[in-house]
Amino acid sequence: MKELNEYTEELHRRVDLKVQTRRQHRRRLLAACVPLALVLVLGTALVWPRLAARFGGEEPRDGLTCEGVIAAGQAPDEIPELATEQKEALPEPDTGAASTLPHDELELIDDPQSEWNAEGIIPSDFSFRFIWGCYGISSYDSESGKLVKTTDATRPEDYVTTHTLTWEERAEAWSLLSALELEHYPADYDPYNAPDAEQRMASEPSRDLVLTLRADGSEITVSCREICLGGVVRGYDEKARAFLAACDRLERLLTGTPEWKALPDYEFYYE
Amino acid sequence: MDNGASSYRRFLDGDESAMDEIMRELFFPLVFFVNRYLNDLPAAEDVAMDAMTELFVHKRRYHFKVSLKTYVFMLGKSRALNYLKHRKALRETELTEAEALAEESELERRALDSERKRAVNAALARLPEDQRMAVHLIYFEELSYEEAARVMRKDRKQVDNLLYRAKKSLRAMLGEEGEELL
Structure with a gap:
């Protein structure tokens, strides 16, 4: 040792x-x-x-709110609720394309539709009906998918097709309609004339706009019958302008679909 | 007597000489104790050295709630059992039988300070391991029953029983002489 x-x-x-x-x-x-x-x-x-x-859904995403991203297909001026800075941050609208969600936002989501639905952003029973037009009435019902280009034709059935909303279109439509809060509009509504206006705006021909929102088990319809054609005339207040902007966006969305474009040209034109 | 706790405090305060004092007081008893598990003196030295190294490297592990000797013996026991688990892989030194006997008797001389203890130690080899450990810790190392129980991971009553049976066996082996030794 x-x-x-x-x-x-x-x-x-x-x-x-x-x-x-x-x-x-x-x-x-x-x-x-x-x-x-x-x-x-x-x-x-x-x-x-x-x-x-x-x-x-509360934190900003690339400088945009969730609503801002979905509404990005609209021209910024058409979204009165947005602050000026937010409008500047919005991308330019793609008026020709049906899908207007920014592409990089779509890439973030592997299975966007199921995730959006799973999170309850879009109610499962959400659908809408939209009627618009001057002489020949155009309409679309997302529940049935029925898309009508015009009723003013020798063979009206030639102007009917079916379009199922893509999830982006569905998300955009929901964003537009839920932001409008249709329950705060009267059932019969004229976005060009305040109820108490002394002078009423009108045009000949007139046009119709009917918007129906179905969600969470309820249905709300706002009908604008024989109202002014619009064009240079804008809605009489912010709420009216938001309504018209949403209708305009929906119209562009539906007339941009391949199914709409595949329908024949109008038979009658009006000057 | 604080079994080295005051020396360890001085070591924690930076006094390196305290290490030597602790070594002087505890190293050979520790080797002797570990060798009861291993029956392999070079290995017991190595394991005891490891246990001492751990004591001085992990400075804050000893909390002074038991005596330093108890703590060191606990370290030694756990290291010894660990060694036994990996014995084949670790075995390095082989001594001849004669060398081993000489080494062990040298260790016994250094660790056990009286003839009486050495006489008992000779008989201990024939006892079962638990009884041997109980006698070793209480009679040779003079730990209290509670301290011995801590080292052996048993309760006081079990240590009591082990000692009772160990004494009975030793009496049978050593006769009246053995009774006196205990």
Whole structure:
């Protein structure tokens, strides 16, 4: 057996070695953890706003609110509720395309339709009916998918087709209609003339706009019968302008579908 | 007597010489104790050295709630059992039988300070392991029953029973002489 002092020297040597090894391990751990922590912090900073917008719906997503993104297909001027800065942040509307959701936003969602529906953003029973037109009435009912180009034809049945909304169109329609809050509009409504207006705006011919929203087990219809054709004339207040803008957007959305474009040209034109 | 706790406090305060004092007081008894598990002196030295190293490297693990000797013996026991688990992989030194006997008797001389203890130690080899450990910790290392129970991971009553049976066996082996030794 060795003497005690030899064991003691051995102990000192082992303790020093162990302490050094522990220090090395700690340094290596730190060296590995610092970049990892940086990656995590940066990753969180980049991903969090998108996740929050996707799941919470309250945080801004690339500078847009959730509503702003969906309404991005509209010309900014047509969305009176939006603040000026938000309007500036909106992308230019794609008037020719049926789908107006920004492409990069769509890529964020693997199965967007099911996720949107699963989160209750769009009620499962949501549908709408939209009637518009001057002489020949055009209409669309998203429940049945029936799309009518005009009723003013020798063979009206040639002007009827079926269009099922894509999920983007459905999301856009829901966004437009839910933002309008149709329950705050009278059932018979004239967006060009205030109820107490002394002088009434009118045109010959006139036109009809009927908007029906079905969601959460209820149905709301706002009918605008024989109202002014519009054009240069704008709605009499913000609410009216929002209504007209939504109708205009819906019309462009439906007339932009391939099914609409496949229908024959109007038989009668009016000057 | 605080079984090295005051020395350990001084070590924590930066006094390196306290390490030597603790080694002087505890190292050989620890090797002797560990060797009861291993029956392999070089391995017991190595394991005891490991346990002491752990004591001085992980400075804040010892919380002074038990005596330092109890804590060191607990470390030694856990290291010894760990060694036994991996014995085949760890075995490095083989001694001849004669060398081993000489080494063990040298260790016994250093660890046991009286003839009386050495006489009992000779008979202990024939006892079951638990009884051997109980006698070792209480009669040789002079730990209290509670401290011995901590080291052995048993309760006081079990240690009591082990000691009772160990004494009975020793009496049978050593006769009246053995009774006097205990």
